[in-house]
Amino acid sequence: MTATHDPHRDRPMSIPTTRRPTLSSRAGAALLAAATLAAAGSAGSSDAREPAKPPAAAPPARGPLLDAQGVAEVREALIGSAVTLGGPLQPKETVTLREQVPGTIADLRADRGTRVRRGQRTATIRAAGVVSQAAGARAGVAAAQANVTVAQKQMEAARELHGAGAMTQIERQSAEASHEAAVAQLAAARAQATSAGEAAGFTAVTAPLDGVVSARQRQEGEAVNPGDELLTVVDGRVLELSGQIGVADAARVKVGQPVTFALDAFPGEEFRGRVARVDPVADAGTRQVGVYVELANASGRIIGGQYARGRIALGAARALVVPATAVRSAAADGAGA
Numbered sequence: 001m002t003a004t005h006d007p008h009r010d011r012p013m014s015i016p017t018t019r020r021p022t023l024s025s026r027a028g029a030a031l032l033a034a035a036t037l038a039a040a041g042s043a044g045s046s047d048a049r050e051p052a053k054p055p056a057a058a059p060p061a062r063g064p065l066l067d068a069q070g071v072a073e074v075r076e077a078l079i080g081s082a083v084t085l086g087g088p089l090q091p092k093e094t095v096t097l098r099e100q101v102p103g104t105i106a107d108l109r110a111d112r113g114t115r116v117r118r119g120q121r122t123a124t125i126r127a128a129g130v131v132s133q134a135a136g137a138r139a140g141v142a143a144a145q146a147n148v149t150v151a152q153k154q155m156e157a158a159r160e161l162h163g164a165g166a167m168t169q170i171e172r173q174s175a176e177a178s179h180e181a182a183v184a185q186l187a188a189a190r191a192q193a194t195s196a197g198e199a200a201g202f203t204a205v206t207a208p209l210d211g212v213v214s215a216r217q218r219q220e221g222e223a224v225n226p227g228d229e230l231l232t233v234v235d236g237r238v239l240e241l242s243g244q245i246g247v248a249d250a251a252r253v254k255v256g257q258p259v260t261f262a263l264d265a266f267p268g269e270e271f272r273g274r275v276a277r278v279d280p281v282a283d284a285g286t287r288q289v290g291v292y293v294e295l296a297n298a299s300g301r302i303i304g305g306q307y308a309r310g311r312i313a314l315g316a317a318r319a320l321v322v323p324a325t326a327v328r329s330a331a332a333d334g335a336g337a
Contacts, residue, residue: 073322077318085241085242085243085244086307091304094235097208098226098227098230099202099224099225101127101199103127105218105219105224105230106123106220107220108123110216116211117210119206119207120206121205122207122230123231127199127200130200131203137195137197138193140189141189141192144189145186147185148186151179154178155179209233209235211234214232214304234304240292240295241308243310244288245291246288247282255276256275257275258272259311260272260310260311261309261310263307273293273296275293276293277291278292293310295310
């Protein structure tokens with residue numbers, strides 16, 4: 001049997017192995033690792049010494065000052081200033097009738113709400129003593145007049161006799177003096193009669209103006225004395241509102257200026273009046289000036305005592321204006337930021 005020879009059988013078998021790094025490659029890797037650790041250590045120590053600051057906040061966004069709805073058109077208008085007075089409207093003329101002579105009320109013809117005319121008798125006062133004094137005073141005037149007539153004739157006769165030489169100068173002068181005394185007595189009698197007549201006239205209580213009786217303080221049959229109140233009569237055809245304003249405003253308020261009235265009893269209506277009077281001196285304590293404004297009320301529609309507000313225009317000037325809603329202040333912008 002012939003043996004065959006395998007040429008690869010006697011060769012030693014090679015075993016694959018992992019290649020180990022050389023010394024130079026190991027040293028480079030170590031240096032690279034050391035550098036990395038040094039950098040990491042340096043960053044860590046820096047963070048420990050000083051904490052990192054947070055990033056600055058970005059400023060909030062602010063919207064536009066005006067949007068499409070906030071745009072307004074500037075226009076020209078008349079701008080004015082005014083002062084306002086408030087209070088009750090009172091009749092301009094109010095008169096309280098007071099008794100002038102003692103007596104008893106009789107024939108009382110007026111009560112609250114009664115319309116009266118100037119000079120109309122509203123009541124009578126029974127004062128017998130006053131009436132009799134007036135009658136006696138009138139009789140005294142008649143007697144004094146008679147004495148003057150007699151003295152006049154005696155004086156004329158005395159002058160004729162003195163001219164004829166039948167009477168002395170003294171007798172003529174005496175007749176003339178008697179005449180002068182009679183004339184003086186007549187004047188005194190007439191003055192007394194006038195006074196008594198005036199007192200007697202006070203027994204008739206008459207209305208001093210056209211108006212309406214607003215109050216009656218006495219009843220018929222009551223005894224009264226001088227100064228006692230009987231009736232109150234008001235003329236409501238002109239109503240007056242009084243108030244006070246500052247000294248600076250008063251310098252611009254003039255008599256006759258128009259006044260606009262607003263009354264709570266007539267909401268939505270506007271009434272027009274005028275400035276009637278302005279006090280010439282300011283109040284020393286308040287530094288306010290009294291102003292009185294009038295409102296015509298010929299129809300009697302407005303009742304005295306109603307609350308009203310009067311507006312006195314002090315002047316106006318033309319200026320450029322915009323709606324208040326179109327104005328933004330710096331404070332509002334800061335609050336919205």
